[in-house]
Amino acid sequence: MKEDELMLYPKIGIRPVIDGRWGGIREGLEKQTMGMARAAAELICSSLKYPDGTPVQCVVSETTIGGGAEAAVCADQFSRENVTATLSVTPCWCYGTETFDMDPKTIKAVWGFNGTERPGAVYLAAVMAAHAQRGLPAFSIYGHDVQDMTDASVPADAAEKILRFARCAVAAGWMRNKAYVNIGGVAMGIAGSYCDAEMFQKYLGVRAEWVDMTEVIRRMTLGIFDQAEYEKALAWARANCREGFDCNAGKNLAKIVTDSKVVPPEKDWEFIVKMTLIVRDILFGNPKLKELGWHEEALGRNAVAGGFQGQRQWTDWLPNGDFTEAILASTFDWNGAKMPVPFATENDTCNGVAMLLGSLIAQSAPCFHDVRTYWSPEACERVTGKRPQGAAAEGFIHLINSGATALDGSGASRNAAGEGCMKPFWEMTEEDISACLSATDWCRANYEYFRGGGFSSHFRCRAEMPVTLLRVNLVDGVGPVLQIAEGLTADLEDAVHETIDVRTDRTWPTTWFVPRLTGQGAFRDVYSVMANWGANHGVTVYGHVGAELITLASMLRIPVAMHNVPQEKIWRQHAWAAFGTEDAEAADYRACAAYGPLYR
Numbered sequence: 001m002k003e004d005e006l007m008l009y010p011k012i013g014i015r016p017v018i019d020g021r022w023g024g025i026r027e028g029l030e031k032q033t034m035g036m037a038r039a040a041a042e043l044i045c046s047s048l049k050y051p052d053g054t055p056v057q058c059v060v061s062e063t064t065i066g067g068g069a070e071a072a073v074c075a076d077q078f079s080r081e082n083v084t085a086t087l088s089v090t091p092c093w094c095y096g097t098e099t100f101d102m103d104p105k106t107i108k109a110v111w112g113f114n115g116t117e118r119p120g121a122v123y124l125a126a127v128m129a130a131h132a133q134r135g136l137p138a139f140s141i142y143g144h145d146v147q148d149m150t151d152a153s154v155p156a157d158a159a160e161k162i163l164r165f166a167r168c169a170v171a172a173g174w175m176r177n178k179a180y181v182n183i184g185g186v187a188m189g190i191a192g193s194y195c196d197a198e199m200f201q202k203y204l205g206v207r208a209e210w211v212d213m214t215e216v217i218r219r220m221t222l223g224i225f226d227q228a229e230y231e232k233a234l235a236w237a238r239a240n241c242r243e244g245f246d247c248n249a250g251k252n253l254a255k256i257v258t259d260s261k262v263v264p265p266e267k268d269w270e271f272i273v274k275m276t277l278i279v280r281d282i283l284f285g286n287p288k289l290k291e292l293g294w295h296e297e298a299l300g301r302n303a304v305a306g307g308f309q310g311q312r313q314w315t316d317w318l319p320n321g322d323f324t325e326a327i328l329a330s331t332f333d334w335n336g337a338k339m340p341v342p343f344a345t346e347n348d349t350c351n352g353v354a355m356l357l358g359s360l361i362a363q364s365a366p367c368f369h370d371v372r373t374y375w376s377p378e379a380c381e382r383v384t385g386k387r388p389q390g391a392a393a394e395g396f397i398h399l400i401n402s403g404a405t406a407l408d409g410s411g412a413s414r415n416a417a418g419e420g421c422m423k424p425f426w427e428m429t430e431e432d433i434s435a436c437l438s439a440t441d442w443c444r445a446n447y448e449y450f451r452g453g454g455f456s457s458h459f460r461c462r463a464e465m466p467v468t469l470l471r472v473n474l475v476d477g478v479g480p481v482l483q484i485a486e487g488l489t490a491d492l493e494d495a496v497h498e499t500i501d502v503r504t505d506r507t508w509p510t511t512w513f514v515p516r517l518t519g520q521g522a523f524r525d526v527y528s529v530m531a532n533w534g535a536n537h538g539v540t541v542y543g544h545v546g547a548e549l550i551t552l553a554s555m556l557r558i559p560v561a562m563h564n565v566p567q568e569k570i571w572r573q574h575a576w577a578a579f580g581t582e583d584a585e586a587a588d589y590r591a592c593a594a595y596g597p598l599y600r
Contacts, residue, residue, distance in 0.1 A: 010173025420463020
């Protein structure tokens with residue numbers, strides 16, 4: 001069996017719903033109804049990709065659905081095809097509770113044709129009421145302008161919602177029944193590093209798994225890795241990962257520090273490359289290990305994301321995980337372009353969830369950051385002698401992770417206009433990969449922080465590109481909440497950058513972030529964004545995808561605590577309006593609390 005045949009892709013089921021009255025009505029609607037279903041399927045399959053780059057798959061019901069008997073036949077068909085979300089389509093009146101999708105496990109939407117010959121809008125309104133009354137919320141899709149009955153096109157506004165629904169539903173389906181793999185325990189008392197297995201299970205459909213860090217040492221000691229690939233990866237790292245600033249040079253380090261460096265500095269690359277292969281194999285398995293006689297290890301953990309504790313017990317005597325974390329999260333490695341892996345620094349599982357949600361929606365590498373410092377224009381001028389200009393004129397936030405961020409975050413890739421950007425892995429060219437590697441150097445870890453050594457990915461994001469900063473926080477009494485800030489990366493002038501950047505650890509990757517301001521609430525000014533951010537970590541992904549993240553969050557029943565997405569772009573399940581229309585944020589909290597997590 002081929003590898004792609006083993007992958008159980010989450011599919012979108014298309015349900016063509018029809019007026020069940022025979023004797024002229026149903027027969028006259030068959031062609032139009034099935035035409036709508038096929039048009040929706042073609043739109044989705046030709047426009048969207050799974051995270052592995054293959055086209056999204058749809059399953060169209062083998063028959064139109066005029067009543068409960070045909071709805072059951074369709075449900076049986078979908079159950080064999082791993083349909084995780086359904087889109088019901090209709091041009092006409094239908095019998096709502098007899099035709100709607102009543103499977104509590106599927107995510108649902110209904111597209112009602114806006115035409116006057118047949119009352120598709122009436123059915124849409126009726127079935128939305130049925131969904132709300134039965135506790136099965138669904139998304140409502142209805143074109144703005146009336147179409148003629150003979151018009152087989154999908155209006156642009158309806159197409160936008162169909163694609164957003166499908167993109168977010170596929171993201172939810174992709175996670176389901178996979179695992180978040182914790183390698184190690186809690187780092188440095190960071191609350192997000194406590195893995196809440198109930199949150200993963202009930203809100204994401206993800207299994208939480210734990211692997212002790214000694215497993216990495218066991219596999220190194222016993223040679224449980226592909227030796228040929230290790231040699232290839234090591235040669236690639238030595239050829240492409242140039243060493244940068246060594247902050248340890250000339251220091252008189254304490255004996256406790258020098259005694260803890262058990263791996264000689266000249267062996268660090270060998271260690272961290274080997275560790276990267278081993279961590280990848282723990283997450284996903286490797287058939288090569290079976291050939292070596294390691295059957296259990298070859299299976300992997302069916303991971304969709306993970307994290308590495310790193311600090312402290314590991315890095316107090318062994319090389320850090322920065323190279324591993326950065327390369328896993330990037331869209332390339334020694335084998336070329338690849339799917340990025342959401343892999344959290346310090347195993348901050350809450351930020352790992354943000355990496356996962358962000359990368360599934362944006363389909364770019366997820367960049368892990370410390371949300372480190374707010375710089376007002378006045379503070380910048382006081383320290384550097386210059387006020388920030390351009391995008392950063394009203395202040396900016398310093399995003400700088402403790403050593404590991406996806407290399408895509410350098411913004412060194414180029415789009416068709418020659419602008420710095422981040423791309424899906426299937427669009428990464430050899431030139432893009434080379435540019436990201438050239439923009440990055442690898443600085444020796446600060447031995448006072450990381451006694452075991454290692455290397456940190458160090459770059460300066462020079463591109464001014466659209467990004468979305470997001471974070472998932474766990475709040476007692478509420479559960480997970482999502483924060484979103486759309487904005488731009490800023491390129492400060494060299495003198496300003498160099499003065500500010502050296503005030504913190506200069507071996508780490510820097511991104512200057514400017515959120516888009518609204519003049520209200522948490523987005524009144526840049527300081528307010530920083531003041532309302534819920535943790536010390538956040539994630540950036542490419543593009544302004546806040547609207548899609550809000551839609552996905554409503555599917556998962558995760559309320560959004562703050563965002564700067566324009567009101568007209570917000571689209572949640574139709575029943576959310578029953579919880580209030582004046583204050584959408586408060587209504588979101590009430591709806592999520594009432595419905596509970598998707599997989600409860």
